[in-house]
Amino acid sequence: MDAKMDPTDTEEFRAQAKAAIDEIADYLDNISSQRVVSAVEPGYLRPLLPSSAPLDPEPMSAIRADVQSKILPGITHWSHPGFMAFFPCSSSYPAAIAEMYSNAFNGAHFNWICSPAVTELETIVLDWLAQALGLPECFLSTGPTRGGGVIHGSASEAILTVMVAARDRYLERALAGLPEGSEEREDEMWRRRSRLVALGSSGTHSSTRKAAQIMGVRYATVPVSAADGYALTGEAVAAKVAELKGRGLEPFYLTATLGTTDVCAVDDFAGIARAVAEHGGSEDMWVHVDAAYAGTALLLPENQEALARPLAQACFQSFNVNPHKWMLTTFDCSAVWVRRRGDLARALSAQPAYLRNAHSDAALVTDYRDWQIPLGRRFRSLKLWFVMRAYGLAGLRAHVRRGVALAERLEARLRAQHEAFEMFTGARFGLLTFCVRPQEGGGGRDGEWWTRSVYDMVNAEGGYYLTSTVVEGTFAIRVCTGVERVREEHVDGLVEVLLAKVEELKRSG
Amino acid sequence: MDAKMDPTDTEEFRAQAKAAIDEIADYLDNISSQRVVSAVEPGYLRPLLPSSAPLDPEPMSAIRADVQSKILPGITHWSHPGFMAFFPCSSSYPAAIAEMYSNAFNGAHFNWICSPAVTELETIVLDWLAQALGLPECFLSTGPTRGGGVIHGSASEAILTVMVAARDRYLERALAGLPEGSEEREDEMWRRRSRLVALGSSGTHSSTRKAAQIMGVRYATVPVSAADGYALTGEAVAAKVAELKGRGLEPFYLTATLGTTDVCAVDDFAGIARAVAEHGGSEDMWVHVDAAYAGTALLLPENQEALARPLAQACFQSFNVNPHKWMLTTFDCSAVWVRRRGDLARALSAQPAYLRNAHSDAALVTDYRDWQIPLGRRFRSLKLWFVMRAYGLAGLRAHVRRGVALAERLEARLRAQHEAFEMFTGARFGLLTFCVRPQEGGGGRDGEWWTRSVYDMVNAEGGYYLTSTVVEGTFAIRVCTGVERVREEHVDGLVEVLLAKVEELKRSG
Known part of the structure; x- marks a missing residue:
């Protein structure tokens, strides 16, 4: 041929x-x-x-x-310097080269023997990353609680798996007094299942609601308010838990967020820990921290004391960050750590004969298939390893600091044009939201009309791509400056384009 | 720098x-x-x-x-010609090159506007593949029932998503008479949920049990027997359904298999369709066909009449095959088709404001995030497109025919050594299982000892990698000849190695 x-x-x-x-x-x-x-x-x-x-x-x-x-x-x-929509999810050269090797070493890699390097590098690199983020040692594979990390394809999978683990742990305790296999236990199990409630805030990413939907458990939203910067507070959690328990329901799981999708709010971890401790104890409520986007900011040591250290408190059972977002590791790479890996494995293990091998049976090795939904797995730790080494922590920190500074610069530039723009939420972790003020010449139309019109015009032009959000009825333009190629000229250029669109509308409106 | x-x-x-x-x-x-x-x-x-x-x-x-x-x-x-374990999951050059582009065009691609090509190529290429496999037109995106295909990372995810869709469709019908939001409906919903049962056979892959475990619904195993070649029959399904209904339970879902993991059995699709029609109708029971490995054999037109055509019957709601197994498309690429895409979207949709865009709202485009667990998605259709074009259907068929013929050759060679080997299940779709007969000199040890010993010795040597299985108490060596580099010399070489190990054991035993 x-x-x-x-x-x-x-x-x-x-x-x-x-x-x-x-x-x-x-x-x-x-x-x-x-x-x-x-x-x-x-x-x-x-x-x-x-x-x-x-x-x-x-x-x-x-x-x-x-x-x-x-x-x-x-x-x-998504790698364009005008891409300021959603969240950064760009390519990077080190990740691209790593993926070439990963494809060459292709296999389904569902247990250790399928390729020992695939399992072992994942454990090691997730320990590296947990340390680099300043996570408490309970999340390390070598830590005192037998924790550890695993790479999923997405935060949605990460959250579904920890919610399943939370449910099974909760039910196991709730049914502890009833004999295994008895009709009484079976009836009680179904009664309790029907009362379980997973919680999120109104700023929680939709993946938590979706996980509850998949599992067929109830989902309840804890309100947040502008006064708290849209962050979930301990008081709000306590009130919702009390309300649900008063109705005979059993809250068993909560997603707290470090950097909400819409406005990058950071929930009050210390307050949540207190609320959980006071309402049934940290053994009943599994609190997961979703830091999918902004968790990368924990690479900066100055953020760790306030944001990573509180996670040592007992209610925080798991934590996820997506290196495929702000950390230059090509999609898909979503890392989740758990405090006790046994909780995951008990909920997700299925062990047929054709998957048995001496190393796994002797529990000498980690079988990551018992930490996740799929059986097979890609060699994804390779790209995380390449990225951490090729950039070094210094390079990654410089990248994160640039994204943070660029959003702050954008905020300053927009504030300087205060006749045209109004901040909705200020720059935090490279993300800000703002509105366009009503201008003369718009036929008396309101701020939402001005904001939507400018937003649509900028996106139609094609030089920049922005997203919008609606928070408590306010439509705001949302800008994220974390893409690797974004520089000051692009941020300044965006302000020019925004102003030009406002002027255009004033003339034509 | x-x-x-x-x-x-x-x-x-x-x-x-x-x-x-x-x-x-x-x-x-x-x-x-x-x-x-x-x-x-x-x-x-x-x-x-x-x-x-x-x-x-x-x-x-x-x-x-x-x-x-x-x-x-x-x-x-996994690309080694001595890799005859598990199932083929090798690399291929066209898939490797496609993945390089996919990494360059990196993004989270959760809706159409994130990169229109990612959504549109997936729909088109899965129509191509459905046609190439001879699937009924109800599974095409352009078909009369508004079906279509989607690529997941694994069959486990595919099965979880269709089981969720099956559950929600079943409950919607079961609760149809009760007013939305009423306490009566709520109570009845929880009562019905607690009675739902998902079914598989003893040959069904563990992913079905795991999906039920994640969703918290009951799982029941329908027995299969050696007399039927370990295939699931309509009679067995009918008996299990009747038994469960007699106990007040509600079977709502069944995984039937085209090529079971252990012995590559093919369930009796026509018989299952009859059984389902007689027991409550095809609207109550969602039958999914898992063809993760052997579905690739439907590329051969001679298999389509008997194995793809029966899937036109109304009970078959979904079908999956993993091109990352026998079809040379680098992991991960697991394709699933549904008869009615609305069933998936209704069960899996979650639509927050920041994901809205004009094209999706107008239902002009497919938002695959509503067909799957994760929100984000890799550009995986690119490699399937590269593989189908670079090999052509002719090249893919030649690859499949070679794998089939090699297993048949191996069976003939083993049968020729009938003093040493006994077939457990004959070659089918490139997979066979066999046992080693007890030999003189083994101290009177039984066949299982001989089989296990030979198996361990072959795997320890390192020239070949085989898996084993246990079916109804019989330990058998399992060989899969579908890896692209396997040739006659490797199959013949395996027989030599097996015979050498038997001789060695006879001498040392």
Whole structure:
């Protein structure tokens, strides 16, 4: 067979893969010359592709050409310096190279023997990261409570797994007095299950509600208020727990957040710990801390005392951060640590004969399949290892500090234009939200109209991509400055664009 | 900064990434000269690495050198021609190149606008694959029932999501007569939830039991027997359903399997459809078909009439196959199709303000986040597209036919040595199981001792990696011949090694 048409030919792979590297390097080097958001219309791709798979092999050069001509126009560029939407989730060179090795060492890696390095590097690198974030030692694999970390594909999976562990731990204790296998225990179990309630705040990410939905347990929202900066307080938790218990329900789980998705609020960990201790004790309520985005800010030592240290308190059973967000580790890499790994394994283990092997049976090794929903796993720790080494903690801290400073600069610039803009929530961990004030010439329209109009115009233009949020009825523009390529010129340029849109609206409105 | 220490330097990326390509090509080209299974001892890696992350950046060349010296010894080589364990999950060059682009276009891709190409290519390529497998048109995105496919990370996630959809559909119907929000409806809902039962057979993969465990619903096993080749029959399903209903329980979900993990049995789809129709109707029981491994054999047109066509019957609501197993698409790529996509979205949707956009609100586009557990998603369809095009259906069929023929060859070779070996289950879809007969000189030990001993000796030697299984008390060696590099010489070589081990045991026993 012609090597160009033989997908197993190694020399052809060398040539095509290296050509792809050059294309990727060119793409990333020139990314700022693109629109940020793809401008295609829904359904753009189907007419460009055949209606079924080809019978005969096609050369890789033809497939690569289609990536440029058909796929690239449908890409929104998350590594673009004008990408200030959602949260940063850019590519990085060290992660990209690590993923190349991960693909070469491909396998399903569901237990230790499937590739010992996959399990062992994950344990070690998550200990590195826990230390770098200043997490209490209960979350280390070598810690006193037999804790440890695991990498999931997403925070949603992380939260589902810890909520399952929380439920099973709660039920085990609730049913402790009843004989195993008895009808009495069975009836009581179903009665208790129907009363369980998972809690989040109104700022908690939707993944907590979704986890409850999947598990079929009740979900209740604890209110937050502007007065507390939209952070969950211990008082609010105590009041909700008391209310639920008064109705015969049993709150067993709470997600607290370090950096909410909408406004980057940080819940009051110390207050929550006190509230939980006073209402049934930390053994009944599993408090998980979701730091998916802003947890990366714990790399800065100045944040650790206030934000990582309180997690040593007994109610905090688990903590997650997504290095694939602000930490330059290509999606997917979502890390979660638990205080007692046995809680996870008891809830999630399933051990058929064909998965048995001497090392696992002797409990000499960690079988991460019992810490997660899937059986198989990718070699994801490799990219986290590459990123931590290639940047070093110093490099990662510089990256985080830049994102924080850029949001503060943006806030200062917007405040300087106080006739046009009003901060909704100030810069925190590289994220801020603001509104556009009603201007003359808008036909008396309100701030929401001005804010929405400016927001839509900026996004339509294509130089920047922003997201919006609605908090207690207020529509605000939300800007996140954590993407690696963002520099002062891009932040300053955004202010120019925003002002230009306001002026445009004033003229045309 | 010295370019060698700057992780953002594009020229350094070009050089390092190309050097990595050469290392990967060399690794894969010389893979057969390695042991298959890593020989490291548990805990080998920690002493080789520092106890914490470095403060300063390290050059990529140093990190790459550590991959060779510290990671590679801990890798089990799933692409090795002696890898006949578990199931095939090898790398392939087209998938590897696709993943390089996927990493460059990195983002969280949770809705259409995040990168339209990510959503649209997935829909198109899963239509391609459904057609190539001969699946009924109800599973196509363009089909009459508004079905469609989605890529998950694993079959476990696929099964959890369809089981959640099945539960919510069942409850919605069961509670249809009761007013929304009423106490009566609430009470009845919890009563019904406590009675729900998910079903699998004793050959069903553990992921079904695990999904039930996560959701907190009961799980029941339908027995299978040697007489039916360990396949689930309609009669067995009917009997179990009747028994459960007699106890006041409500079976709502069943996993049927095309190619069980242990012996590659194929459940009786037509019989199951009849049984379900007779016991409450196909609207009550959601039957999912798990074809994670052997579904790839449906690429062969000769298998489609008997195995894909019956899935048109109304009870079959969903179907999954893992292209990351036998279909050369690097882990992770697990495809699942549903008959009605609305069933998934209703069960799994969560829609906060910051995820809203005009295209999604107008239902012009598919938001795959509502088809899955996570919010974010990798660009996984790219590798499936690359693999289907670079191999062509002809190339993929040749690959599958080779795996099937190699297992048949192995069976013939083992049968020719009938004094030493006894087939447990014959070759099917590239998988067979066999036992070693008791030999003279083993001190009167039984077949299980001989089988276990030979199995352990082969795996210890390192030229081949096999798995074992226990079916109804019989310990059997399980061989899977689907890895891309396996050729006749490797199958013949395995028989030689097996015979040599039997001889060795006879001498030493």
